[in-house]
Amino acid sequence: MAHILLVDDDYHIQQLVSHILQGAGYLVTIASDGKEGLSLFNRSDFDLIVLDVMMPHMDGWEFCTTIRKSSDLPILFLSAxxxxxxxxxxxxxxxxxxxxxxxEAIELLARIKALLRRYGIQNTGVISIGKIILDQCRYHVNFNGKEIDLPLKEFRLLFKLAESPGRTFTREQLLADIWGMDFEGVDRTVDVHINRLRDKFPSALAGFEIQTIRGLGYKVKIIDEKKK
Incomplete structure (x- = not known):
């Protein structure tokens, strides 16, 4: 699932573009100005940036120039x-x-798809790990041949971890990507959802396990059946 950073200070544009992109199977993280966008860019992995021009603190011109000093990530300006x-x-x-x-939504999606295709970034919305298949378009999980539904946050959390087996995600990264930067819930929110996923997908049956990396966060490890 391609991860898009949307940098725009207009709340209505944020909601509109997020709705369009999420409906097309993309993961979206929002920043309200270039300064916040740069902070998010340095803390998370993105596949494409949708960028406004006129914003407080750091406008789109400066943001684009700064990003281009260290990255060739595709950038689409979306501006009045x-x-x-x-x-x-x-x-x-x-x-x-x-x-x-x-x-028009159809043109925005067409341009984004073209940029991702040009950079070789796929967005099928379907990944498999161990004995499960995750379908991001329908938010369904196929577990040992049976279709099951998960609450949205649990699905997105599992999908995020399963996209990059072996990679450690900090609690802060997971909170920002799944719940958003404005989340004001309790600190143990990620831990609670991880425990729910572990209960629903025991490692012995699922073919993978969600490991706790002490002092950092979590990662998914695929279980090698040959070593059992």
């Missing part, structure tokens, strides 16, 4: 600045595409 000179400026600064507001 519709003059040709603005589009040319965005492309000269290193963006890959420029779409003006207002926009």
């Amino acid at each position: 600045k519709s003059q040709v000179v603005d589009k040319v400026k965005g492309l000269k600064m290193g963006s890959d595409d420029y779409l003006t507001k207002p926009f």
Whole structure:
């Protein structure tokens, strides 16, 4: 599942674009200005950035220039600045595409898909690990041949871990990616959801286990049947 960073200070645009992208099977993380976007970029892995121009603290121009010093991640400007000179400026600064507001959902998705395809990033929305298959488009889990449903947060948490077996995710990363930066719940939220997943998918049956990395967070480990 491709992970998209949306950087825009307009709440209504945030909600609209998030709804469109999540409906198409993408994972979306939101930043309200370039400064927050840069902080998120340095803490999480993303596959593409959708970027506004006019924002407080750090505008899109500066954000794009900063990102291009260290990364060639695809960047799509999504801006109300519709003059040709603005589009040319965005492309000269290193963006890959420029779409003006207002926009049609179908065109936004087409441009994002084209950029991800150009960079070789797939977004099938379906992954398998151990004896389960996770379908992000339907939020369904096939476990040992049986279809089961999970609460949304549990599904997204398991999908996040299963996308990168062996990689350790900190609690802070998981909270930011699954619950959002504005989440104000208890500190043990991630732990509680992890325990629920462990209860539902015992390692002996699921073919994988969710390991606790002391002082850091969690990772998924695939169980090698040959070593049993």
